Amino acid sequence: MVKTAPEHVKRGLKSRHVSMIALGGCIGTGLFVASGSAIHTAGPGGALVAYILMGIMVYFLMTSLGEMATNLPVSGSFATYGTKYVDPAVGFAMGWNYWFNWAITVAVDISTVALVMQFWFPHFPTWIWSGLALILIFGINVLAVSAFGETEFWMSLIKVVTIFIFLGVGFLTIFGIMGGHATGLTNFTYRQAPFVGGVPGIISVFVVAGFSFQGTELVGITAGEADDPRHSVPKAIHEVFWRIILFYFLAIFVIAAIIPYTSPDLLGSTASDVSISPFTIVFKRAGLAAAASVMNAVILTSVISSANSGMYASTRMLYSMADEGYAPKRFGRVSRRGIPVLALLATTVVSLLTFLTSFFGPKLYLWLVAASGLTGFIAWFGIALSHYRFRRAFVKQGHTLSELKYHAQWFPFGPIMCLILCIVVIFGQDVGAFAHGNWFQIGVTYISVPLVLILYLSYKWIHHTKLIPLDDIDVSPAQLTDDNQKQ
Template sequence: MSENSNNHVKRGLKTRHVSMIALGGSIGTGLFVASGSVISQAGPGGALVAYLLMGLMVYFLMTSLGEMATNTPISGSFAAYAGKYVDPALGFAMGWNYWFNWAITVAVDISTAALVMKFWLPHMPGWIFSAITLALILCVNALSVKSFGETEFWMSLIKVVTIFIFLAVGVLTIFGIMGGHYIGLSNFTYKQAPFVGGLPMILAVFVVAGFSFQGTELVGITAGESDNPREAVPRAIKDVFWRIILFYILAIFVIGAIIPYTSPDLLGSSATDVAISPFTIVFKRAGLAAAASVMNAVILTSVISSANSGMYASTRMLYSMAHQGFAPKSMGKTNRRGIPIAALAVTTVIALLTFITSIEGPQIYLWLVAASGLTGFIAWVGIALSHYRFRRAFIKQGHSLDELKYHATWFPVGPIITLILCILVICGQNITSFANLDWEQIGITYISVPLVLILYIGYKIKHKTHLIPLDKVDVSPSDLRDEEK
């Protein structure tokens, strides 16, 4: 393919695309399936508190990202911000950390798609479904950014519509209009409910809740290819916050009201067993016989959507790093349609090789998946740090907040709360492994932390970088999309 002489990505994402991509990125199997295990551990009240606190933290995070993205929109945003506002070494570490996370996640998602398809075709080899899924998302991402935006818009819309239907059916079931008998709020006071295990258990499931919100930062990635980021990003942040809070909180409320936390179905919740998805159980109790097939189709859509978003995010991050000098220059070249085709090809190869290891070397695959486990939270730490430094530098250099197109909420409280909670979540991933001195489990759980430190320290030593003084930080508003050449 011939290359575009400007070597920059093309804008093509509409405001509706950005809003729905950010929303769809945070609604997946974490809500549709794994939410059941959270309720079984902490009770309906504990689950609500955990998701509410995590939702508020994510809102602070998104407003921080929004303030920077509207001031300086760029594809692969937050790695660029870390290098621009904190230290180039941090930008280098954040960029490769995030690229690695999504490249591995694509492999995980195409493996999961095969497991979900076995619900209908149990005797077909799983690798066939994985190959079809990978080919599908590769084609979508290779066509144009508009094709990606449209695909994500409609797949996200399927998830949103499903939640609306679920909430309507759930409320009717609670009041006995569907399902045959009145339930009310009896399960909220059943045995130890609503708060099972008290504060320690709420903190324990807080970690699980965090994974459910992974993907909301995609709004920062899409800013670089939005037609009007200064309109699209603030609107997406506003819409996504309220929708996520309402969807998650109301959905968990309905599940907690209809299914007692002691139900063995909730205890067995896993991301690939649609038969015991709390959504499926609620639909069945309402008398909907086709619930399992419908929810399996929705979960398959969620998995493909996640893989599609992962391919886009990792490709754009690699492209952005090439323009910052953090990756080979060839990764920053685009074709006539503005697609960074070399970055897309490399990401696809890594995802494919990771998938092959799941067949040929399961232990290697498990370590690769583990290595990407905390990278989302590490990226959130980078966003909070970058925004804290950006705003301090902005004020120190004599600028007025009126100059900013969008203001983050509750600065500096927002980024500080985000930093503290993210660090708590990272440290609290597997506390019992430290108590038992289980070094293998410690390694599997926390391997991404030393990997990021190695990237950061290695770049810092090689290039002798330093923390950028606040009066030297470049906070001038600019559209770096026009400077990527």
């Protein structure tokens, strides 16, 4: 029988934690900052289309993950599903790919914390802020899973409240109630708007939109430690889809209505300069003088939340790989509180060493960051592939969908759409580099693809694994006792 999370880590994430973690995972600097560059590139209409299409894809991805996670709720689920439903080599590659992605992302986030803090303390040593952020994140993750869940709940709530306030202020500004000038929808027909660059412009924004939604798959990681995964996971998936569409669609609509796509402020949006966040600009247009400081605090919360989630996700993935035999067994040991401390320490050390390379080897640091750039989309591809194989095996073996605690709608359209869009995003990441023959840039951008292929092929060559026949795939659900369900 498959070893499920209650035999190892402790379940302690409540339903409200799972819902808010899933929602908060996709609300961050991608929305607060990078959305401006998407509007500048594709125009207001193009940005809306790209984000809506990517949101629909993410919904199908979440339902695919939900079907597998309710049938087999385990921590570090992606590697397990790849192993059981596709090929052990896929599980091995997916596990290390995802662990590497978040371990590097933690380092990037703690570096960003220092940049954000410079807004208030421009002359303070940046490494101190990064060090404090890493200590804080480690402390939250080493306590108990409930501490992580509660922290993420409140940080995600701050982001959600900010968006509600932004939407209220934005619509009042559009109608001229705030800011003294009604913009209406004139910016949607300004010059080449609403669609700038046509279909290629929309496709180019897929990449930005995709990065904005990175983190939604965390609900699959939390399933292994949720009090009642077969209730909380489907509930989170259903709620998150509508909230994503609502938040992203309305937020981008407000930004595009108030700020013309030709504004240079949108072109230069970066996480290190909150003064040109489209949210900040909208607040300033409405006459709110303290907008920059408030948004800087919100962006700081988002970055810490991302690092906190990254530490949790990478730790659980390393723990799961140890349980599957893909990593040293010592990383599968847990403390009395149910925390895989050695896996947490290893992830923290890697994040710290990566962060230090930004001082001692900036070129190496940039390569590491680039190497983690596409790993999230590769993980999404693996999730969709695993679900496609799981459902086909489930039906082929004579099972009916009524046996599943939760089943994804629109199969096989959902996972196939995810597979196609993931390929489009991965290979469309930097088409210009191919057009100009810039092989160095191609290497930096796409380095994660050959790395994953090397992991996959080396494991396959050493262990002689094969694609698991549909009739041989184990689709049996995990047996959860009442104590497993609610502790």
